[in-house]
Amino acid sequence: MNTDGMNTASMPRPRLLPYPSPVARPFWDATRRHELVMQWCDTCRYHVFYPRATCPRCGRTELSWRSVSGSGRIYTYTVARRATHRAFAERVPYVVAIVELDEGPHLTTEIVGTDPNTVKIGARVIVEFEDHADISVPVFRPLITERVE
Amino acid sequence: MRSSLRGAAALVGLAETAPVRDTGDHTDLSLAAEVATAAVNDAGLDLTEVDGLLTHPMGVVSRLVPSTVAEALGLRLSYADSVDLGGATAVGMVWRAAAAVLSGMCSICLCVTAVPRPADATALGGPSRRTTDRSPAREFEVPYGNVGATEGYAMIAQRYEHEFGCTAGQRAKIAVQQRENAARHPHAFFRGKPLTAEEVLGSEMIADPLRKLEMVLPTGGASAVVVTRRQIAARLTQSPVLVLGAGEAITHKSITYAPQLTTSAIRASADRAFEMAGIGREQVNVASVYDCYTITALMTLEDAGFCAKGEGAAFVDEHDLRWSGDFPVNTNGGQLSFGQADVVGGMSHVTESVLQLQARAPGRQVEGAEIAFVNGNGGIMSEQSSVILAVGG
Numbered sequence: 001m002n003t004d005g006m007n008t009a010s011m012p013r014p015r016l017l018p019y020p021s022p023v024a025r026p027f028w029d030a031t032r033r034h035e036l037v038m039q040w041c042d043t044c045r046y047h048v049f050y051p052r053a054t055c056p057r058c059g060r061t062e063l064s065w066r067s068v069s070g071s072g073r074i075y076t077y078t079v080a081r082r083a084t085h086r087a088f089a090e091r092v093p094y095v096v097a098i099v100e101l102d103e104g105p106h107l108t109t110e111i112v113g114t115d116p117n118t119v120k121i122g123a124r125v126i127v128e129f130e131d132h133a134d135i136s137v138p139v140f141r142p143l144i145t146e147r148v149e
Numbered sequence: 150m151r152s153s154l155r156g157a158a159a160l161v162g163l164a165e166t167a168p169v170r171d172t173g174d175h176t177d178l179s180l181a182a183e184v185a186t187a188a189v190n191d192a193g194l195d196l197t198e199v200d201g202l203l204t205h206p207m208g209v210v211s212r213l214v215p216s217t218v219a220e221a222l223g224l225r226l227s228y229a230d231s232v233d234l235g236g237a238t239a240v241g242m243v244w245r246a247a248a249a250v251l252s253g254m255c256s257i258c259l260c261v262t263a264v265p266r267p268a269d270a271t272a273l274g275g276p277s278r279r280t281t282d283r284s285p286a287r288e289f290e291v292p293y294g295n296v297g298a299t300e301g302y303a304m305i306a307q308r309y310e311h312e313f314g315c316t317a318g319q320r321a322k323i324a325v326q327q328r329e330n331a332a333r334h335p336h337a338f339f340r341g342k343p344l345t346a347e348e349v350l351g352s353e354m355i356a357d358p359l360r361k362l363e364m365v366l367p368t369g370g371a372s373a374v375v376v377t378r379r380q381i382a383a384r385l386t387q388s389p390v391l392v393l394g395a396g397e398a399i400t401h402k403s404i405t406y407a408p409q410l411t412t413s414a415i416r417a418s419a420d421r422a423f424e425m426a427g428i429g430r431e432q433v434n435v436a437s438v439y440d441c442y443t444i445t446a447l448m449t450l451e452d453a454g455f456c457a458k459g460e461g462a463a464f465v466d467e468h469d470l471r472w473s474g475d476f477p478v479n480t481n482g483g484q485l486s487f488g489q490a491d492v493v494g495g496m497s498h499v500t501e502s503v504l505q506l507q508a509r510a511p512g513r514q515v516e517g518a519e520i521a522f523v524n525g526n527g528g529i530m531s532e533q534s535s536v537i538l539a540v541g542g
Contacts, residue, residue, distance in 0.1 A: 078303035088294040
């Protein structure tokens with residue numbers, strides 16, 4: 001059992017899984033390999049997320065894909081104590097958070113592997129990948145070694 | 150440059166149903182018909198004189214809602230549109246109607262919001278529209294259980310507490326004082342059900358830090374207003390309420406990508422509205438601000454410029470927000486205590502402001518109310534539409 005109390009050999013608890021959009025294919029191919037990648041705009045010199053057709057700052061279509069570390073901090077979070085959709089009823093209470101990656105971009109995710117009541121803004125987290133049958137979803141786990149002010 | 154919109158149009162009639170948990174056999178169209186007819190009659194007009202129509206996406210049909218509603222009501226239109234700004238829809242309709250009548254594309258513009266609620270409605274059902282959601286939010290937010298609005302507002306409240314130190318008690322005061330206002334409105338859902346801060350703070354935690362009594366109860370209902378040119382307004386039944394200023398701002402849909410979490414686009418929409426109106430914040434007599442959650446109302450008062458950034462909680466501490474107080478806010482109880490029938494909730498801020506300025510708010514009348522600030526907020530502090538209304542001459 002991992003700290004979640006889950007048998008790691010079994011399927012994860014259900015989610016409303018993503019329908020990968022064509023432009024985001026490389027993102028979901030990478031998560032299947034347990035890697036995190038994001039689009040990069042060479043003109044603006046920043047990561048574009050979520051994946052899309054054009055850079056939201058300059059509009060150019062020539063965006064490349066780069067690996068990101070998967071390391072970041074919790075920018076904000078909440079503990080959902082009542083399911084907003086029956087697909088998540090088993091997960092309650094669960095932590096929804098916006099993580100700020102070290103490289104800068106924000107993404108929404110779930111914080112796993114910790115008591116929801118101990119989550120703090122500013123806590124360091126690292127990505128891990130939840131493998132479902134056809135898609136792997138990135139989630140984030142707090143680094144227990146770091147003390148948060 | 151002085152906008153030609155300033156004072157060009159007026160709200161001249163209104164109607165709203167009492168928010169209820171079960172609208173029974175009502176459909177979008179039957180609710181729309183009821184309030185449309187009543188609003189037009191309130192103005193001293195009849196439906197044959199309506200030549201402009203604003204609706205919103207409705208469940209009745211996936212597309213072509215304006216013509217569907219027009220046909221049901223027997224309208225002959227020279228202008229129609231659907232406004233799709235979430236909670237900001239109704240306020241957004243007001244200035245769009247004003248612009249339409251100013252332009253001459255129509256003379257009498259009806260703004261209708263209508264959302265039925267069947268008895269078996271549940272929050273767990275998921276999307277109710279007949280569309281297939283393949284948006285970025287579906288792909289990158291929904292998989293984490295970030296469905297609906299509560300988690301997003303909770304994350305905003307959490308970050309606001311972290312940056313500015315607002316307490317649950319300060320947020321609770323908004324809910325408590327608005328409940329006192331609701332006691333004075335005949336149709337408020339929570340009329341006759343007083344609320345204490347202890348009850349708010351003891352209510353079930355839904356998504357940290359927001360508790361059940363800090364968020365709206367979903368209801369069903371409808372509401373409509375009629376807008377016309379100032380010159381026509383002068384000849385009608387009710388005292389005209391002028392649209393003095395309007396502003397709108399959108400920077401994001403999901404807060405994941407918001408430029409800032411603790412300063413919203415309300416700052417821009419309110420600045421634009423006050424600039425068009427040519428008045429200062431101190432001239433506002435009554436505020437009606439979208440309050441899907443306590444934190445929404447608190448941040449709106451701050452971002453709208455009634456206090457400095459980060460001072461919203463202190464502002465709530467220092468002011469009496471009741472209809473009889475020194476800074477009346479949401480004198481009908483706000484959506485928190487009046488009820489929220491989906492986008493109709495946004496219209497309740499418009500109708501209550503008009504009633505105050507027309508001196509038609511008995512039992513909760515703000516003495517000498519001449520200027521109202523109204524804010525419509527959509528999504529997760531996303532779409533923002535602000536208007537400033539004034540007693541017309």
